[in-house]
Amino acid sequence: MKIRVLGIGMGPQHVTPEVADALRSSDYVIAAEKAGSDGLLAVRREIAATHGIEMIAVPDPERDRDNPADYGKVVTDWHTARVAAYETVLRDRGGTAAFLVWGDPALYDSTIRIVEQLAARLSAEFDVFPGISxxxxxxxxxxxxxxxxxxxxxxxxxxxxxxxxxxxxxxxxxxxxxxxxxxxxxxxxxxxxxxxxxxxxxxxxxxxxxxxxxxxxxxxxxxxxxxxxxxxxxxxxxxxxxxx
The missing domain is CATH 3.30.950.10 (Tetrapyrrole methylase, C-terminal domain)
Incomplete structure (x- = not known):
């Protein structure tokens, strides 16, 4: 099993040749689906379709966004719930999965942290490709x-x-x-x-x-x-x- 973390900048026009190659070498894309209309999910779906890759939308666990007193704990709990949701899909599907990250995965995004936990649980390899921040x-x-x-x-x-x-x-x-x-x-x-x-x-x-x-x-x-x-x-x- 392999997981790829791919920076996509602000949309299809920012997908670098390196990221496009990595995406095409994947079996499917996993993306969080937020409640209600999700324009960001639609862009991820467009990118996956452009490169001929299936996308699996996973309902995103709820989190407190109203300036909670213990922000760190709220985020940690949210990440834990996301790991559990993604793990179910990965165990079922196997193969090579890709996460499409807005901007660059290294800057104010937690996908790498989540994938680290998934890789440890699943004995999977993972790699990271940068995007435009x-x-x-x-x-x-x-x-x-x-x-x-x-x-x-x-x-x-x-x-x-x-x-x-x-x-x-x-x-x-x-x-x-x-x-x-x-x-x-x-x-x-x-x-x-x-x-x-x-x-x-x-x-x-x-x-x-x-x-x-x-x-x-x-x-x-x-x-x-x-x-x-x-x-x-x-x-x-x-x-x-x-x-x-």
Missing amino acids: APHMLAARHRIVLHPVGDPVHITTARRLREDIAAGQRNLCVMLTGNLDLTGLDDWSIWWGANLGTASERLVAGQVGDVWPELRRARAQAKAEAGWVMDVYLLRAPAARSER
């Missing part, structure tokens, strides 16, 4: 460098944004945004993008205080068009040096 897409769309000359970029999540700013971070790439809250950051610069690389893509850039109304409208439009929204943004303090 959301931060890379954001930088390309805005034609910017993610960090000032000689300075770092801090990649984080919206959940940790205030904590990271309080700790002194001045140049942050923010993912897993959920509810977008930039209160008190009016003089910071932002380069924002939603649903990058898709037909519902939206881009906004400028000082937060100046572009906030436009950004909120663009986010709502992206969600209305696609039925979902995945956004990422670079946030830079006014005193930071800017080099593009």
Whole structure:
């Protein structure tokens, strides 16, 4: 038995030749199916069909997404439930299974962690193929460098944004945004993008205080068009040096 973790960027147009070859060498794709309309599942289904691979949709276990007190435990429990659901399919089907991961599997995605557990349970091999990440897409769309000359970029999540700013971070790439809250950051610069690389893509850039109304409208439009929204943004303090 073998499991492949394949980064697919933001959709079919970002499937690299390497990933396409790995997909075609698989027997089937496993994908989580969320309750209700699932636009992301539809894209995975399109990719699998394009390469002539069967896709098996597995109902995704529920998790608490309303800012739980013990976020780590909630995520761990969710992963455990996912492992159990996928294991049932893998034991039944065997062969080579592929997981199609949005963006790159190494950045704010837990598929590798889940597959590690599956591989141990099933005595299976697994490999990983990279994809185009959301931060890379954001930088390309805005034609910017993610960090000032000689300075770092801090990649984080919206959940940790205030904590990271309080700790002194001045140049942050923010993912897993959920509810977008930039209160008190009016003089910071932002380069924002939603649903990058898709037909519902939206881009906004400028000082937060100046572009906030436009950004909120663009986010709502992206969600209305696609039925979902995945956004990422670079946030830079006014005193930071800017080099593009």
